[in-house]
Amino acid sequence: MLRSLLDEQQTEILGQERALLEDLRVILARLDAAPDDQRRLAHALRQLEELFLLVVVGEFNSGKSAFINALLGQPVLEEGVTPTTDRVHVLRYGPELTRTARAEDLLVVTWPVEWLRDINLVDTPGTNSVLQRHQAITEDFIPRSDLVLFITSVDRPFTESERAFLERVRDWGKKIVVVVNKIDMLEDEAGLSKVIQFVEDNAQLLLGMRPPIFPVSARLAQKAKAIAGAEREAPWQASRFAALEEFILNTLDERQRICLKLESPLGVADRLQIQSWSNTRARLDLLREDFKTLDDIQEQLTGYEADMRRNFADKLSRVDNVLLQVEARGTAFFDDTVRLTRVFHLIHTDQVRAEFEQKVIADAVPQIEAQVRDLIDWLVDRDFRQWQGVMTHVNRRAEQHHDRIVGQVGGQFEHNRQERLATVERAAREAIASYDRAKEAAELAESVQRSVAQIALVEAGAIGLGALLVAILHASMADFSGVLMAGAVATVGFLILPARRRAAKKQLKTQLEALRARLAEALTGQFERELRSSLQRIREAIAPYTIFVQTERDKLSEIEDHLATASARIQTLRARIKDL
Numbered sequence: 100m101l102r103s104l105l106d107e108q109q110t111e112i113l114g115q116e117r118a119l120l121e122d123l124r125v126i127l128a129r130l131d132a133a134p135d136d137q138r139r140l141a142h143a144l145r146q147l148e149e150l151f152l153l154v155v156v157g158e159f160n161s162g163k164s165a166f167i168n169a170l171l172g173q174p175v176l177e178e179g180v181t182p183t184t185d186r187v188h189v190l191r192y193g194p195e196l197t198r199t200a201r202a203e204d205l206l207v208v209t210w211p212v213e214w215l216r217d218i219n220l221v222d223t224p225g226t227n228s229v230l231q232r233h234q235a236i237t238e239d240f241i242p243r244s245d246l247v248l249f250i251t252s253v254d255r256p257f258t259e260s261e262r263a264f265l266e267r268v269r270d271w272g273k274k275i276v277v278v279v280n281k282i283d284m285l286e287d288e289a290g291l292s293k294v295i296q297f298v299e300d301n302a303q304l305l306l307g308m309r310p311p312i313f314p315v316s317a318r319l320a321q322k323a324k325a326i327a328g329a330e331r332e333a334p335w336q337a338s339r340f341a342a343l344e345e346f347i348l349n350t351l352d353e354r355q356r357i358c359l360k361l362e363s364p365l366g367v368a369d370r371l372q373i374q375s376w377s378n379t380r381a382r383l384d385l386l387r388e389d390f391k392t393l394d395d396i397q398e399q400l401t402g403y404e405a406d407m408r409r410n411f412a413d414k415l416s417r418v419d420n421v422l423l424q425v426e427a428r429g430t431a432f433f434d435d436t437v438r439l440t441r442v443f444h445l446i447h448t449d450q451v452r453a454e455f456e457q458k459v460i461a462d463a464v465p466q467i468e469a470q471v472r473d474l475i476d477w478l479v480d481r482d483f484r485q486w487q488g489v490m491t492h493v494n495r496r497a498e499q500h501h502d503r504i505v506g507q508v509g510g511q512f513e514h515n516r517q518e519r520l521a522t523v524e525r526a527a528r529e530a531i532a533s534y535d536r537a538k539e540a541a542e543l544a545e546s547v548q549r550s551v552a553q554i555a556l557v558e559a560g561a562i563g564l565g566a567l568l569v570a571i572l573h574a575s576m577a578d579f580s581g582v583l584m585a586g587a588v589a590t591v592g593f594l595i596l597p598a599r600r601r602a603a604k605k606q607l608k609t610q611l612e613a614l615r616a617r618l619a620e621a622l623t624g625q626f627e628r629e630l631r632s633s634l635q636r637i638r639e640a641i642a643p644y645t646i647f648v649q650t651e652r653d654k655l656s657e658i659e660d661h662l663a664t665a666s667a668r669i670q671t672l673r674a675r676i677k678d679l
């Protein structure tokens with residue numbers, strides 16, 4: 100309907116507006132904006148096709164219905180407090196008077212007056228209407244209006260509830276015309292001037308601009324219109340209704356109405372754009388701090404990794420040390436044993452071997468065992484503490500969130516975010532609650548034993564690390580007897596004794612070095628696997644949160660850009676409409 104009235108330029112603006120509103124609709128959907136806002140935007144789009152909508156608002160009893168009746172010249176609407184005036188009335192053109200209830204709170208009234216073919220009028224129940232529900236519908240009509248006629252009465256102009264209501268009208272970017280009704284109640288012109296001044300000041304304060312203000316008496320205007328002939332003139336003059344009627348029916352010509360109509364959805368778009376923008380900002384702020392939390396966790400894990408490696412090197416060197424001591428004792432042993440004076444002693448292989456074990460190997464095995472046990476306990480404990488660290492970070496984040504952010508960003512976003520945070524918290528809590536140090540340590544010990552056995556090419560079975568080490572050391576010892584015994588009884592034995600001694604020492608050194616290397620390899624491999632899986636489990640636990648924070652940030656930054664563009668487009672269109 101509107102399109103047929105438009106010239107080329109207006110049509111072009113209309114097209115741009117549609118595209119803009121459509122883009123905003125997509126953004127609002129991506130932001131999971133409140134359903135009401137999404138609906139309002141959709142309505143703003145549809146509204147471009149509808150008739151010019153003039154919405155009459157104001158406090159209960161200020162004379163809204165009386166004003167419309169005066170405009171129509173007939174008491175079409177009921178005045179005063181009745182159940183029917185407690186509904187929104189939509190006034191349209193119709194060949195005769197009809198009243199049709201559209202919904203519980205909505206009544207459509209038709210009346211045969213020509214100008215209703217161009218303008219639809221809405222009479223609302225009043226801003227401080229006892230029923231909250233009515234207030235809600237009234238406010239629902241505001242975003243849809245093309246012009247808001249705000250009626251206040253001289254006996255109580257600009258009440259608190261009217262102020263609050265006008266602020267909301269302003270937020271939707273609506274054009275407002277102020278009608279000061281019931282001027283017949285005032286004693287003189289001075290009283291009226293005062294009221295007008297008061298209304299003007301308040302409007303300026305509240306709206307930041309001077310809206311057109313019309314002082315009238317709807318009652319006198321009605322009275323005048325009911326009288327024929329010259330009698331009519333006095334009350335008509337006194338009603339001052341002519342200026343207002345002229346404004347609505349004539350000044351508000353087709354071009355102006357089109358401009359207002361084209362401007363109207365821009366107000367809605369602008370408000371929703373600003374709202375979405377601050378919502379996006381709030382979300383991004385929230386995410387920025389989430390990133391900080393994730394960074395902190397990451398930092399903690401990096402520190403953990405470095406610290407673990409450093410400590411492990413130290414622990415490994417202690418195991419090394421035990422074997423180095425074995426070597427030192429072994430050297431001394433050979434120096435002491437493989438001597439001419441003791442050559443016959445060497446014949447007693449079993450005795451030498453027992454001595455070797457007692458003096459050289461000594462308590463190396465329990466020492467190594469103790470070091471490995473210590474290493475395992477340390478690994479298990481550090482892993483546990485990392486979970487506690489993650490838990491602390493996540494909990495702190497969740498608490499911060501509760502204090503400050505609740506309700507600010509809302510919607511599905513907040514729900515999803517909390518969900519991710521809770522998932523991490525749950526994983527950490529479960530990891531901590533189900534932590535069985537003894538079990539973890541036992542499993543790890545078994546694993547260490549397996550890898551030691553594997554590297555030493557010994558059948559591990561269920562013999563335990565100690566037995567395993569004993570077996571490994573024994574395997575080495577068997578060779579020594581060979582080296583020492585072969586030819587020990589030979590006649591020239593004493594001649595070759597120094598060479599034997601050297602050989603034995605060398606072999607002991609070689610074998611211990613090999614053992615140290617094998618043990619180091621086994622323990623390092625085990626340590627690396629443990630550390631990797633510990634880090635990985637933690638990273639996996641925080642992954643949902645990490646992924647959410649990253650994807651949302653990317654998405655929101657993109658939306659932020661779109662909103663900035665939308666804002667610029669709104670300003671451009673507004674300027675163009677002004678110039679029409």
Ligand SMILES: Nc1nc2c(ncn2[C@@H]2O[C@H](COP(=O)(O)OP(=O)(O)O)[C@@H](O)[C@H]2O)c(=O)[nH]1
Pocket residue numbers: 157158159160161162163164165166177178179180184224225280281282283284315316317318319
């Ligand atoms: N004195 C005086 N009373 C008026 C005028 N306009 C309306 N009223 C009365 O104020 C009361 C409320 O009017 P109504 O139109 O129902 O107010 P609404 O609730 O805003 O629709 C009714 O009793 C009207 O008769 C006016 O210009 N002067």
Ligand SMILES: [Mg+2]
Pocket residue numbers: 163164165177178179184222223224
């Ligand atoms: Mg009314």
